[in-house]
Amino acid sequence: MDKWRISQDGTLPLYQEIMLLTEEKIKSGELGPGTRLPSERKLAEALDVNRSTVIRAMEELTAQGVLIRKKGSGTYVNPDKWGLQTKPLINWGTSLTNGSIKRKSAYEKAADERREQRPDKILDLSRGVLPSDLLPELKAPQLSWKELVQQEKEQTPRNTGIHSLRESVQSYLEKTYQMTVPLEEIMITSGTQNALFLISQGLLKPGEAVGIEAPSYFYSLRLFQAAGLRIIPIRVDAEGMTVQGLKEASVNHPIKMIILNPIFQNPTGLVMSPKRKTEILDYCLLKRIPIVEDDAYGGLTFDASVDNSPLKKMDRQQQVIYLGTLSKLAGHHLRIGWMIGPQTILKELADIRLQTDSELSFLPQFMADHFLRTEMDEHQDKITTELQKRARSMETWLRAEYGDTIEFQPAKGGFHLYCRFPGKTKEEVDAILFKLLEENIIVSEGQKFGDQMNGFRLSFVNFMQ
Incomplete structure (x- = not known):
């Protein structure tokens, strides 16, 4: 003593x-x-x-x-970091239609009206989805229906996804990030939101607090409200979520988990520095706070000098559940993603999926596997080159339009550019956004992501001059 x-x-x-x-x-x-x-x-x-x-x-x-x-x-x-639940905890008492979720700003209402009035004239920079000209061909293998059924029979049935697709994901992670992941730590999902839903049902309880970056697209997701979770915003700087902000949040709230988007963060486009990643891992290990890492854009890096290594690659203590997706590379019609984490956790979450939904269909997994094996390398290079061109074109347009009054960091990858007018009031920024709307250009207001500093997001993935 x-x-x-x-x-x-x-x-x-x-x-x-x-x-x-x-x-x-x-x-x-x-x-x-x-x-x-x-x-x-x-x-x-x-x-x-x-x-x-x-x-x-x-x-x-x-x-x-x-x-x-x-x-x-x-x-x-506490010897346990994850606080695993053995059955889903759906919060039936929380309505998805309460006023705070339904309420739209005046700008959003006006944007909806403009979409209806002039759908063919709109340049919609609020939508972070691949346009048709950037979608892959998705060539289906020449198989009869009978042969396809036989393929399904030959795959070892697992709640965590078909074996060949998990192998393809394993190979993709090794090639893209030089990150070696054991096959048993890979679980196939139907996308990031499906993975977050399983995590909210299996690892969290209604009323518990989850820390997210501020601003963050997680702020707008309804599944957190549906699960009855409390969202705690944690401030960011140029290197990502701040450790001081995380410390203050964990002192004021019993944070049960943090959810990060550290590489080309949505909406800011920030890339978390290696030093900050280490500090976040160390602090969360100390406080026994598990981390969920959403890596939707890491494979879309414009410059080889950018460190796009996932937080998971540095994880030596099984602190991080890593989420990946094909939707940002192949479009939303191929709703396949993956979750990387401790095998025991994945097994329980897969069981919860069976209780709340059903096993993933074989066909989309088969198509995703074929895409990763035959088309991914060429398509990833093509789309990254085109996205960089669009980002630079948008930056040039913004600078020509607004000069030094607008503030943004040149995009290093991903889909999004985040802008502010530091010398203008909220009313002045609103006037600029409405003027853009009159010109049939739609953006995403920062308040959608929990930003109170008059920022706004533009998705250059859809920028066409």
Whole structure:
């Protein structure tokens, strides 16, 4: 007990000093997973504080998932990072039609009207989906229906997806990111939102808090409200989600999970730096906060000097569930994605999928497998080159139109450019967006992504001069 010492200079409340000391002991390895802490009475004596102060510190760390308390046994370092549920927890009490979700801004209503009035004249830069001219050919193999059925029979049936597609995903990740993933840690999904739905049902409970970047497209997803989850915005800077913002959020809220989009983040286009990735991993390991990484755009990098390595590639402690998708490369009609994570977690989430939905259909998996094996390399190069051209054209147009009054970072990859007018009021920015609308150009307001700083997103994937 002689090593339990805190500062009592009044800089921080005593219970927070105890929390920080406990966390440091966990981080250093002095308190390993599953280790029993000294009793509250002994800690109070060693630290020369009231027992109630120790109790509050222990309760805060327990609420954050760092510690667990066993009645009649004591307090322990939490050995588990994921808090797995054994059955789906659908929150039937949360309506998707409540006013806060349904309510549209005046600009969104006007944009909807403009789409209806002049659908053939619209340049819709609000839609982050591949236009028809960038879709792949998706050549189907020359197989009869009978041969296709035989192919399905030959595939080893697994709740986590057909074997050959999982092999193709494994090869794609190795080729694109030099990231080696065991086959048993790959699960096929019907896209990112399907994966997030499974995670919300299997790893989270109604009322729990999930940290996301601010701004983020996750802010607009209805599935979080449907699951009864609380969304906690965490500020970002030029390197991505800030560790200080994450620390402040986790002190004020019992964060159960963070969901990140670190490479060409939607909507900002930011790329998280290697240093920041390490800091986020370290802090989340300390606080026992699992991470879900959405990597929709990492394969669309314009410059080889950009570090597009996933957070998952740096994960040595099974902290990260990684989500990938084909929709940004092959279009929404091929709704196939993948989830990379601990095998035990994937097995349980696959079981939940069977309880709430059904096994994935063989045909889209078969088509995705064929695309990855025969068309992906050539198509990925083609689409990346074209996206870079469109991004540069849009940047040139914006600079010509608004000069130095507009602020944005040149796109390094992905689909999106995020803009601000730092010297203008909200009313002035609104006037600019409505003027663009009169010219049949639609953008996405920043408030859709939780941004309160008058930003707006333009998807250069659809930019045609």
